Amino acid sequence: MLSLARISRAAAFGRRLIPLKAYSICVHSDNSGAFAMARHIxxxxxxAGIGVRAFL
Structure with a gap:
């Protein structure tokens, strides 16, 4: 997530970074670890000094 937020790149197959501009992060709540994952992210x-706010 940090590389996505900082440099608009995401890890792809083989850990190669590919360009990707994202405006939001979606954490699906269909597993018991979703809340902990969202909190960690x-x-x-x-x-890292990256602001987090509601996406509406």
Whole structure:
């Protein structure tokens, strides 16, 4: 997520970075770890100085 937010690149097959411009992150809640995953992503983004806000 950090490379996506910082440099608009995401890891693809073989860990190659490909250009990707994203405006939101969607965490599906169909598993028991979804809340913890969302909290971890938010903490990592904020620790890197990347703002997090509601997407409406």
């Amino acid at each position: 938010r903490q990592e983004l904020e620790a």
